[in-house]
Amino acid sequence: MFDRIRKRDGREAHFDDSKITDAIFRAARAVGGEDRETAMELTLEVLRMLKQRYNGQIFGVEDVQDIVEKILIEKGHAKTAKAYILYRDRRTRLRDAKGELMDVVEEIIKETDRDNANVGNSASAKMLQIASAASRRYYLTRLIDEDYSLAHSRGDIHIHDLDFYATSVNCLEIPLEKLLMDGFNNGHGFIRPPKRPGTATALAAIILQSSQNDMFGGQAFPFFDKQMAPFIDGADEEVVFQAMEALVFNLNSMHSRAGSQVPFSSINLGTDTSEEGRRVTRNFLLGYEAGLGHGENPIFPNVIFRVKKGVSFDPQDPNYDLFQIAVRVASKRLNPTFSFMDSSFNKPYDDQVAYMGCRTRTMDNRRGPAVTTGRGNLSFTTINLPRLGIKAERNMKTFYRLLDDVTELTINQLYHRFQVQCRLKVKDLPFVMGQGLYLGSEGLKPDDSIEPAIVNGTLTVGFIGLAELLVALTGYHHGQSKESQQLGLEIVKYLRKKTDEACERFNLNYTLLATPAEGTCGRYVRLDRKEYGIIPGITNQEYYTNSYHIPVHFPISSFDKISLEGPYHKFCNAGHISYVEFASPPQDNPEAVEAIVRHMAESDMGYGGINYPVDFCCNCSLQGVINEPNCPRCGSADIRRIRRITGYLSTIDRFNDGKVEELKHRLPHN
Amino acid sequence: MKIRVAGIEKESVVDGPGLRFVLFVQGCTRHCTGCHNPDTWDFDGGQEMDTGEILDQFGEGGLIRGITLSGGEPFEQAGACALLAGQIRALGRDIVTYTGYTFEELQDRSSADLDVKRLLEATDILVDGPFIAEERDWDLPFRGSRNQRLILVPESLASGMAVPAGSTTPVNGRVGLGKR
Numbered sequence: 001m002f003d004r005i006r007k008r009d010g011r012e013a014h015f016d017d018s019k020i021t022d023a024i025f026r027a028a029r030a031v032g033g034e035d036r037e038t039a040m041e042l043t044l045e046v047l048r049m050l051k052q053r054y055n056g057q058i059f060g061v062e063d064v065q066d067i068v069e070k071i072l073i074e075k076g077h078a079k080t081a082k083a084y085i086l087y088r089d090r091r092t093r094l095r096d097a098k099g100e101l102m103d104v105v106e107e108i109i110k111e112t113d114r115d116n117a118n119v120g121n122s123a124s125a126k127m128l129q130i131a132s133a134a135s136r137r138y139y140l141t142r143l144i145d146e147d148y149s150l151a152h153s154r155g156d157i158h159i160h161d162l163d164f165y166a167t168s169v170n171c172l173e174i175p176l177e178k179l180l181m182d183g184f185n186n187g188h189g190f191i192r193p194p195k196r197p198g199t200a201t202a203l204a205a206i207i208l209q210s211s212q213n214d215m216f217g218g219q220a221f222p223f224f225d226k227q228m229a230p231f232i233d234g235a236d237e238e239v240v241f242q243a244m245e246a247l248v249f250n251l252n253s254m255h256s257r258a259g260s261q262v263p264f265s266s267i268n269l270g271t272d273t274s275e276e277g278r279r280v281t282r283n284f285l286l287g288y289e290a291g292l293g294h295g296e297n298p299i300f301p302n303v304i305f306r307v308k309k310g311v312s313f314d315p316q317d318p319n320y321d322l323f324q325i326a327v328r329v330a331s332k333r334l335n336p337t338f339s340f341m342d343s344s345f346n347k348p349y350d351d352q353v354a355y356m357g358c359r360t361r362t363m364d365n366r367r368g369p370a371v372t373t374g375r376g377n378l379s380f381t382t383i384n385l386p387r388l389g390i391k392a393e394r395n396m397k398t399f400y401r402l403l404d405d406v407t408e409l410t411i412n413q414l415y416h417r418f419q420v421q422c423r424l425k426v427k428d429l430p431f432v433m434g435q436g437l438y439l440g441s442e443g444l445k446p447d448d449s450i451e452p453a454i455v456n457g458t459l460t461v462g463f464i465g466l467a468e469l470l471v472a473l474t475g476y477h478h479g480q481s482k483e484s485q486q487l488g489l490e491i492v493k494y495l496r497k498k499t500d501e502a503c504e505r506f507n508l509n510y511t512l513l514a515t516p517a518e519g520t521c522g523r524y525v526r527l528d529r530k531e532y533g534i535i536p537g538i539t540n541q542e543y544y545t546n547s548y549h550i551p552v553h554f555p556i557s558s559f560d561k562i563s564l565e566g567p568y569h570k571f572c573n574a575g576h577i578s579y580v581e582f583a584s585p586p587q588d589n590p591e592a593v594e595a596i597v598r599h600m601a602e603s604d605m606g607y608g609g610i611n612y613p614v615d616f617c618c619n620c621s622l623q624g625v626i627n628e629p630n631c632p633r634c635g636s637a638d639i640r641r642i643r644r645i646t647g648y649l650s651t652i653d654r655f656n657d658g659k660v661e662e663l664k665h666r667l668p669h670n
Numbered sequence: 671m672k673i674r675v676a677g678i679e680k681e682s683v684v685d686g687p688g689l690r691f692v693l694f695v696q697g698c699t700r701h702c703t704g705c706h707n708p709d710t711w712d713f714d715g716g717q718e719m720d721t722g723e724i725l726d727q728f729g730e731g732g733l734i735r736g737i738t739l740s741g742g743e744p745f746e747q748a749g750a751c752a753l754l755a756g757q758i759r760a761l762g763r764d765i766v767t768y769t770g771y772t773f774e775e776l777q778d779r780s781s782a783d784l785d786v787k788r789l790l791e792a793t794d795i796l797v798d799g800p801f802i803a804e805e806r807d808w809d810l811p812f813r814g815s816r817n818q819r820l821i822l823v824p825e826s827l828a829s830g831m832a833v834p835a836g837s838t839t840p841v842n843g844r845v846g847l848g849k850r
Contacts, residue, residue, distance in 0.1 A: 584683065
């Protein structure tokens, strides 16, 4: 009757009706049927309907299958219909997984994609990305409930680090002093306590690397000054400086995160007032300031200077001199960033709060001691706020209903992932759990579940694009109108209430995060644009604004930006940060930096940083802002351009498209 | 008062200590080779504004430590600049003035020209001297060539001689500029 059919890839092929019979017969056999005759009769019905519906026009494979299902059901062959539908669905999943995956592999082999600016383009990097792609598809199609998978694929939520869903947990504040004092074993033998500063910092790098191998997220030393102090006692200043410098070098060159990246390392210091602790802080900052071999700006670690009144903030404080060094270094190195121990939410913990460079903060604990050492985030999932705004069509009731739904979904998905993580055994994280780094892992045996440890971790709901959401709901973002700012605070407070409630329901540490969006910022916009078109102020850029930040392209003074963003920090107990943006490094201008830092403290911020372009001529070591393609001093075109991407630093050539666009739009405050 | 303006930058970190509001005036007779802003030389360029408008833009200042007068040559419109400087000073902020003249040249002109005297006296830090390309030094804070100085004006006027800011010289009560 027909001689052509369109295949799934668009090509036309010869139509063979015996294929329909075979498929029906196979499905019938699967549920106990035997009769090929019936299959042939049903085929005739299918052909009849095809003729009726398509009337001479060409149809596709899916069209035929739709009609087969219809006929099977209408003619009363319910069981066969079910078998047929299930088989079809499995084939679809497999086909999508296989086909798309192989396409993706092909792309990666050409060049790794830039969803993560830290990953290079080496063989290891390519291997990582191929494994990552395969893992993602596996988890989405086989492990994760369809509700969550679909929500993720659609772009309602974003499950971060999906490729590690079943194999690990996120990040950790490492108990460095414990490992150095007691010694440790990372697989090949016992490493005993160091006797010299140089050995101590070398081991610190190894420890960080070993820990990174077990986890997919950031690795940090929460009290580096205090933790290192015992190991520099009595050593010469020069020796201490060299040890710190060596650590900076190491943290910028050991490629061990998933085999191909430098670990995401962070170091917190500043409030130890002991003589040795102060020496650690001073020398580390000076080492960081000196930079790498040619004086280049280090990319890692993130350095977080702890600011606390009475300790490291005011001229009469014992560590004020260290604060001044920190300010000087921050004026040209993009680090340190500053954490504020006196903010309303950090103050109850004295100076015990630590952050990670990305902004993660782990403090409260319903299942153990409220400490930060030995704990971290387990996983986080981010809600697409702008989409909710678009869908709400200016109706606040609708908005809150949609928000409730997606938040509930996210909370449940996080719990699902937690349960999957609980199936991991100590031997699956041999260093982090086996050597007792994680709180609660002491005393566990290799075949024990890691649950007793990870109940101390956090399950985190994140959000992105508050600014675009506010535009969708009111026409203005919170930099433009007081009402929008009020609404913004209300919404974030509401989200925090939801995560607090989840703590009660699940008896786990649910927290709210101002997500440091990297890939997500571009992905959500692409999906929303496809769905809803280009909406001015919302989907017209290539990225969504990070968390509660004022849009980077909006002209606003540093003062106002800090004043507006400050109040949000307290709601985001899983982590928060605010930045100001300068057109050039304030490198001879510590007053400017200090003024900013003080205003951040006054605005009840927990964590803040200063961004500016750092261009470095690899030929003559000139550092500054080089707006031309060539160095103005020596003419070389070999310019290394470093920017903060989203909490950590990288060179521009590694930024993904969304972040490149955002970078272009970042407006310095003038 | 009317003033010819090339541009305004509301928050700069490279035009003097602290965060600063920078006014680039229009018009300069110096014409240094290698000038950063040659568009500012033409006295008919830029746009005319009222000093009141500029003060409005300065607003309450937020984190701004003070105003920087640059350009162009502020001392060619010394009267308007002095007026503005006085008004900003009254808000408790400080004044940095860039000039192609040297402090000594301005001291001389002060005796004959009251506006020049007023602007000089209203200034806290004077960045003086022409830009000389042969003396270019990339590492100098806030200026381009080695002959240019950061002069603490009140101390200089009191002592009769230029007092440059150094690494141990307090600047408005704080240890200030220069190499560490």
